[in-house]
Amino acid sequence: MSILDSLVFYDYAARTNTWLSIARPVWPPRLIIVHSTRGGSASYRQEYDGTISWSRSSNNDQGGWGSSEQRVIQGRDVAVIVTDRRQCTYGAGFAGPGSVFAVDFHGLDLELVQMRADTPFEPLTLDTAARQCAAWCIEYDIPVQRIPYLSQNQSLSVSGFVGHEDTGNGRLLGKTDPGPKFPWGNFLELVAHYVRQESVKEDDMPNTMIHAPSGVAIIDGGYKRGVRDPAHHDALHAAGYTDVMVTDAQFDAFPDFWAFHPVSAGDTQVDLAAIEEIVAAVKRAQREGTG
Numbered sequence: 001m002s003i004l005d006s007l008v009f010y011d012y013a014a015r016t017n018t019w020l021s022i023a024r025p026v027w028p029p030r031l032i033i034v035h036s037t038r039g040g041s042a043s044y045r046q047e048y049d050g051t052i053s054w055s056r057s058s059n060n061d062q063g064g065w066g067s068s069e070q071r072v073i074q075g076r077d078v079a080v081i082v083t084d085r086r087q088c089t090y091g092a093g094f095a096g097p098g099s100v101f102a103v104d105f106h107g108l109d110l111e112l113v114q115m116r117a118d119t120p121f122e123p124l125t126l127d128t129a130a131r132q133c134a135a136w137c138i139e140y141d142i143p144v145q146r147i148p149y150l151s152q153n154q155s156l157s158v159s160g161f162v163g164h165e166d167t168g169n170g171r172l173l174g175k176t177d178p179g180p181k182f183p184w185g186n187f188l189e190l191v192a193h194y195v196r197q198e199s200v201k202e203d204d205m206p207n208t209m210i211h212a213p214s215g216v217a218i219i220d221g222g223y224k225r226g227v228r229d230p231a232h233h234d235a236l237h238a239a240g241y242t243d244v245m246v247t248d249a250q251f252d253a254f255p256d257f258w259a260f261h262p263v264s265a266g267d268t269q270v271d272l273a274a275i276e277e278i279v280a281a282v283k284r285a286q287r288e289g290t291g
Helices: 044-055 123-140 168-173 184-199 230-238 248-253 272-288
Strands: 008-011 021-023 031-036 071-074 077-080 086-088 107-112 160-163 208-212 215-220 223-226 242-245
Touching (some): 044 071, 107 123
Parallel strands (some): 031 160, 071 107
Antiparallel strands (some): 021 086
């Protein structure tokens, strides 16, 4: 099952104003640019519908260009406004004199529904956005990391996620999105989870239960899901699951899936490198028959 299977895509690209996109000067994209809508609507749904309508409005024309994005997301709905192969004419542009590139040259623009700066992001919207971003990261080899500030005064030398407010263009124009209500740490952890989930191959700890003095769990894309009781354990055995013994420290290094699903308001830091190292050790133990 794909990480995108639970999403509902609506393709508006053919009906989007033609001046809102141009052929890309650079391929493949190296950035995911996070925006929020902030149109001041009375509800999340009205905000979503209004953003889509704006992409088709004749008023969204600044003399051959206008505000646009690759995706608008609300709940499980994903509106495709500009295809990945096209560049938005304005999602995040140049940064004034001295800038050598527009952020959109290298970026995929992601617009999340948020009525105002103080409006919380919906957990389901964040989960959907994480799934879409994970698919982009896999397809275009974009690392799951935040860029604290993107200077546009020299050639692009980094790749990852950046908020519009953290670009030279955003600071020039006084942009503040996605702002403090956006949970960067948890969001990127969720993206990383979906990248791992989608990237799992047949030999990546399939049908495995890890056992430690502190508990028993199955592994799902680098995250653990607890085995509830002996009956649950026996049912998993009957379904073909095998046992691997680990220490409490190794067991604890796997973050609990439900702690990151849905995304909460706070940030939680996880040592992904340590987790990958332990995954490799467990797989080695399986291959060597020491588990």
